[in-house]
Amino acid sequence: MNVTDLFQDQIPLLRPWTGEEEVRAAAEVILSGWISQGPKVAEFETAVAGYVGARFGVATNACTTALHLTLHLSGVGPGDDVVMPSHTCMATANAVHHAGGRPVFADIDPRTYNLDPECAAAAITPRTKAILVVHQIGLAADMEPFAALAASRGLALIEDGACSLGARSRGRRVGGIAAPTCFSFHPRKMITTGEGGMITTNDEALAAKARTLRATGASISDLERHKAKGVLVQKYGEVGYNYRLTDIQAAIGLVQMRKLDAMVEQRTAQARRYDAALAGLDEVEPPYVPPYATHAYSSYLIRLRAGARLDRDALLRRMAERGISCRSGIQPLHQEPFYEARYSGVHFPASEEAARATMFLPIFPGLTEEQQERVIAELRSALGR
Numbered sequence: 001m002n003v004t005d006l007f008q009d010q011i012p013l014l015r016p017w018t019g020e021e022e023v024r025a026a027a028e029v030i031l032s033g034w035i036s037q038g039p040k041v042a043e044f045e046t047a048v049a050g051y052v053g054a055r056f057g058v059a060t061n062a063c064t065t066a067l068h069l070t071l072h073l074s075g076v077g078p079g080d081d082v083v084m085p086s087h088t089c090m091a092t093a094n095a096v097h098h099a100g101g102r103p104v105f106a107d108i109d110p111r112t113y114n115l116d117p118e119c120a121a122a123a124i125t126p127r128t129k130a131i132l133v134v135h136q137i138g139l140a141a142d143m144e145p146f147a148a149l150a151a152s153r154g155l156a157l158i159e160d161g162a163c164s165l166g167a168r169s170r171g172r173r174v175g176g177i178a179a180p181t182c183f184s185f186h187p188r189k190m191i192t193t194g195e196g197g198m199i200t201t202n203d204e205a206l207a208a209k210a211r212t213l214r215a216t217g218a219s220i221s222d223l224e225r226h227k228a229k230g231v232l233v234q235k236y237g238e239v240g241y242n243y244r245l246t247d248i249q250a251a252i253g254l255v256q257m258r259k260l261d262a263m264v265e266q267r268t269a270q271a272r273r274y275d276a277a278l279a280g281l282d283e284v285e286p287p288y289v290p291p292y293a294t295h296a297y298s299s300y301l302i303r304l305r306a307g308a309r310l311d312r313d314a315l316l317r318r319m320a321e322r323g324i325s326c327r328s329g330i331q332p333l334h335q336e337p338f339y340e341a342r343y344s345g346v347h348f349p350a351s352e353e354a355a356r357a358t359m360f361l362p363i364f365p366g367l368t369e370e371q372q373e374r375v376i377a378e379l380r381s382a383l384g385r
């Protein structure tokens with residue numbers, strides 16, 4: 001059965017925008033004789049770094065591993081605390097553990113769903129080593145208060161831009177704003193390479209160390225050795241990892257980068273259509289975009305206002321019954337079983353309210369106006385009075 005048959009009459013929550021161009025790019029690499037990390041990875045790094053306005057890009061096999069390297073190279077190790085939002089993907093916190101640190105959660109701004117600077121400041125302990133800001137669901141956070149906070153307290157600052165490639169804050173693209181930033185190329189994100197990640201940074205030493213650590217700790221890369229016609233021999237000065245992206249993935253990523261602006265445009269047009277339709281539905285609060293930021297709309301998150309006819313879970317079920325795939329909003333980490341036992345008694349009202357009352361609507365390049373009309377009509381008939 002063809003994959004598209006699975007989607008007949010169904011409106012999926014998301015779908016990657018990949019086609020013949022990606023197939024050809026991957027096939028070329030497969031036939032080239034150089035399949036793992038090599039020239040295409042280098043080209044992809046230059047493309048992403050150039051796009052976001054950072055000096056360096058270091059590709060990895062996921063955002064989780066990009067975050068691990070960045071945390072480690074920012075000095076986070078055993079005994080260190082990292083202040084970060086509870087309202088994020090488990091992967092963000094996993095990376096802190098991989099580096100040996102401990103996540104210390106803080107609450108979000110209920111309007112932007114991004115980390116609240118005052119909550120972050122209040123969460124700082126004598127053991128805090130870093131602040132990890134997440135640009136959540138496509139909306140760029142304001143980095144100015146975090147940069148000031150990190151500078152005044154002598155802390156490292158790291159950005160998780162996993163789902164926000166293409167968004168801007170105060171005119172600058174996520175990845176080129178304030179600190180080393182990690183991206184994901186999982187199919188749920190703005191562009192995809194199947195799996196994949198990247199660090200963008202202006203810090204030359206951090207980039208160089210990340211390049212070494214991602215590839216077994218070797219002092220020179222396979223590509224450098226190849227260019228030197230085999231006369232260079234790598235040395236191992238430390239314990240490294242295998243976090244390499246392949247050239248097959250990077251070739252796909254290069255095609256995706258050429259489509260990125262068009263994808264942001266399509267998503268933005270779809271968001272405007274939802275915004276306009278939902279303005280007439282009192283029960284629903286559309287996403288808020290503060291004046292300093294742009295939204296890349298990797299997701300379209302709505303909040304059900306108190307007193308809506310259906311609660312969020314009932315609405316999700318009803319949409320699913322009608323063939324429209326939506327999903328509940330982000331569930332805060334402090335309520336996940338792993339942390340519940342370890343962080344008992346902590347409460348983050350804005351994160352908890354977002355978990356209860358928010359849900360994602362379908363948004364992706366290729367979603368048609370007719371499909372959006374169906375989503376809107378179902379919301380109206382479910383919630384309208």
Ligand SMILES: *Cc1c(COP(=O)(O)O)cnc(C)c1O
Pocket residue numbers: 061062063064065088089091092134136160161162163183184185186196197
């Ligand atoms: C998806 C995501 C990650 C993890 O990315 P992977 O590439 O799957 O490791 C981390 N942080 C955020 C905010 C994400 O959305």
